[in-house]
Amino acid sequence: MRTRREDVSECAEDLQCGVNVADSTDPQEMSDLVKKHVPVISAPDTVKKNECFEVTVEVGKHLAHPNDPDHFIGFVELYADHRYLGRMDFTHTTTCPVAKFCVQLDHIHKELRAFEWCNIHGTWEGVHPLTVTE
DSSP states (O other): OOOEEEEEHTTTOOTTTTTEOOOOOGGGGGGHHHHHHEEEEOOOOOEEEEOEEEEEESSSSSOOOOOOOOEEEEEEEEOOOOTTEEEOOOOOOTTSEEEEEEOOOOSSSSSEEEEETTTTTTEEEEEEEEEEEE
């Protein structure tokens, strides 16, 4: 796991500081902490400009994340590169951290990016490469 942080010296051991990113997309190379937290994006690799397509973001796909009052996923956000597309909020105990979005992009983007927030382990990012064609 690596972390993107503004000031590494101040935040090196603080999971709540910055964005946590998996070193690998292969679950066999991930720690249990990463498996529970990295948002997994399911979407087509190639889409047509101005046509709707479905995106699913799932937290805990590789290993179930706790979902109780003391440890839960609070939300998932979806971006095309840096363009905000949507957000889904979750409550502990009664919702599962899976979000489905219907997306339509009007110009070229290189990747879908999902962020999730865990009340104990902070913000985590998942990425899915994307080609938008005319």
